[in-house]
Amino acid sequence: MTKADLVAEIASKTGIDKATTMVAVEAFMETVKDNMIGGENVYLRGFGSFILKKRATKTARNISKNVSLIVPEHNIPAFKPAKTFSAAIAAAKK
DSSP states (O other): OOHHHHHHHHHHHHOOOHHHHHHHHHHHHHHHHHHHHTTOOEEETTTEEEEEEEEOOEEEEETTTTEEEEEOOEEEEEEEEOHHHHHHHHHHTO
16 A cells, blocks of 8 residues: 555545645654654554664674674664554454
8 A cells, every 4th residue: 555545545534635634644654753753652552653673783794895894773663563453464364
C-alpha cells in the first residue's frame, strides 16, 4: 500500500476529501518524524510504537580494501507493533 492508497482509503471511509486527508496524513508523519529526531518515542496504544533503537559501537571490515572501520554508536528508527496488532496478523494468516 502506498501513501496515495492510504489517503484514498481513509478518504473513502471517513467521507473527507482527499486533499484534506493528505494534509492530515502528512502532518501525522511529520509529527512522528520530528519527535523521533528530538529523541522521543511515539506510542499509539493498540497499534504500536515508533521507537529509537541504540546501536552500539562496532568494528566493521571493508574486505575489498582489507581495512577495519569503527562504526560509532548511533540510533535507528524502528516500529514495534502492539501485542493485539501482532495477534490479529497471526490470526489472519491461519
